[in-house]
Amino acid sequence: MIRASRSAPCRRSPSRRRLILRSAAVRLLPLLVLAVALLQRPWPCRASAPEHAAAGYTEPAIEASLDRSPAAFGTRITLTLHYRLPAGASLPTPLRISGLEGLSECSRRVEADRITLIFLVDHLDTWQTGPLRLEYEDADGTVQTLSAPPVSAEVLSVLGDKPEEAQPRPIADIIPGRAAWVKALPWAAGALALTALVAGLVWWLGKRRYRDIAADVLPPPHIRALTDLQALDASGLYESGAVKAFYFRFSEVVRRYMEDIRGFPAAEMTTEEIARQPLSTLDRDLLPLLRQADLAKFAGHRPTPAAKEAALESVRGYIHQTSPAPEAAP
Template sequence: MKNNYFIIIIVILFILVADYSFPAGIIADDDYGVRAEFIQGKAVPGDIVTLRLKFKIPPGFKLPENPEIAGLNGFDIVKKRTMTDGIDIDIFVDRMDDLHLTALEIYLYNKKGGQKALKSNPVVLFVKPKIIVKPTENLLRPVKGIISSGYGLKKVLLIVFSAICIILAAIAAYYYFIKYRRNKKSGPAAPVLPPHIKALNRIDSLVLSGIPDRYERRSFCFILSEILREYVKGIRGFNALEMTVDEIANVVKEKDDIKLLGVLKKMDLVKFADNFISASSLEEQVGLSRAYINKTKPEEI
C-alpha cells in the first residue's frame, strides 16, 4: 500500500514539473530553427512594433542581403534590419485586431544555389483599440442668492443690457456695410469646393510635373501630408492640421481612417527624420491617398 502511495506522488510531481517546464500555448524552441517574438508586449493602432527573429545560420549557408521571409503578406513592413544573430522587422499596426503571425520561413542559400528554409514559432501581439471617453461636461452653478434682486439692481442691469444691445447693433450694421461694399466691388464670391474635390485637385496639381528627384521629395511629402490632414479636417470635424499622428489615432474610429495613419506616418518619417523614400514608394503613397479620398467622400445624390 505504501508503495502505491509513493508511485502516485512521483506521478503527480512529474506532471507538475512538466506543466512548469512547458506552459500551455508555448512550444519548445527546439522544434523551430527560428525564435520569433515581438519586442513590445502590446500595441495600439498607429504604433510601429518590432518583430525579432533569432536564429543560427548552418555551416555552408548564408543569408542574402535582402532576406526572403515568407508569411508576412498583408502586413505593413516599415523596415528590416539584419543582425549577426537574426533579423529585426518594424511593422506598422494598421488594424484594431491582434497581430497573428503563423510560422514564418527564412530562406538561406549555399554556394551551389541550394536552398534551406528555417521555420519559426507562431507569435501573437495583442492590439488594444483606443477608446475615447467623453469627458463629463461641467455644469454652471446657479447664482441665485449671490446677487441682490432688488429694484435698483434690476434697473442698472436693464440699462447695461440696453447699452450692450445698441453697441452690438452698431457693430453688426458696420460689418454688414463693409461686407456689402466689398461684395459689390469684387462681384460674386467663388463657389466653395467640397473637401474631396479640393483635395483631389491639389494632388493632381502636385503630381502634374511627376515625382520629384530625391532632394525635393521632402517638400513633396510636406504638401501631400497637408492635403490629407486638411481633407480629414473637412470630413471628420477635428483639426488634423494641428495634430500629430498619435493624436489623430486617438480620435479616429473608422478602419479607413486607421489605414490612412500609415501614409501620414511615412510622410512624417521623411519630413522630420529625413528618411529616404523611393520614387515607387512615393507613387504608392499618392495612390493610397487618392483611394482613401474616393472611398470616404460623400455619396453623390
C-alpha cells in the first residue's frame, strides 16, 4: 500500500508537464504569429534605399563655401559651390548662377561636382553674395533651381588693425613714363643721319669717279654729238617715211649734248622746262628746233626736207660754237 501511494504521483507528472507546455505554447502563439507577420512585412526605409540606388536617384542639393574669412582688401577670394544633380540632369551652357551681381569675378572652373569661382575683394567692411541659385536641366529638359543661402567674408582694411591711428600719405601725381623706343629715338636718328651721310659720300665719289672715267674713255660731248648727227643723217629714216623716229633721235642728240655742257638734266625735261633754265643766247636759238621736233613727234607734223637739213646744220653750228677750242700744237 505504501508503494502504491508513492508510485501514483510519478505516473501523473508527465501529464502535468504537458499541460504546462501546452499552456505556455498557447500564450506564446500570438507572439510567434506577430513576429512572423513583422518579419514578412517590407520595411520602407530598408527597401527604398536599394530601389533608389538601382534607379540612380540622387537628391539634388547645393552648398556654398569660401576659402577664407576674413580677406584683405584687394586680394582674391574663392567661392566653391558643391552641387549634386539627379540622374540624367546637366548644367546648361552658359552657366546660370544668380546672387553674384555686383561682385568682380576673375575666373571660374566647372567640374563634375563643384564650381569654383574666384573674385576680387573690392568691397569695404564685408564681402557678401546674394542668395545663390544655380539652374540645371533635369532628364526631361525642364529647368530646375538649386538654392543656397548667401555667404560672406569680413574685409580687412589696408590701414591695419587700427585704421583710426593710420596716417595715410596724400596721393602723388602719376609720374609720366617714357616708352623704350622714345629713349632710343635720338640714337636711331643719329644712326640714320650717319647712314645718309655715308651713302651721299659714296654716291658723290662714285659719280665723280664715273665722270673721270668717262672723260678718259668716252669721246668729248661735241665729238659724240657730231658723230650721232652724222649717223642720223645717213640712216635714211626721214627719206623712208619714219619722220617721227627721225625727230625722236634728233631731239635726243640735242638734249643730251645740252645736258653734257650745261649741267642740268635736259634729256629728262620737256622743251618748256628747258626754256625756264638760265640759258645763253646760243642755247635759246635751239628752242625753235626742239619745238619743231615736238610737233613731229607728238602732233604728226612733217617738216619739209629743206627744214630738216636746216635743223641739222643749225645744230652742227651750235656744237661748233660751244665746243672747246682745240689746243695749240707745241
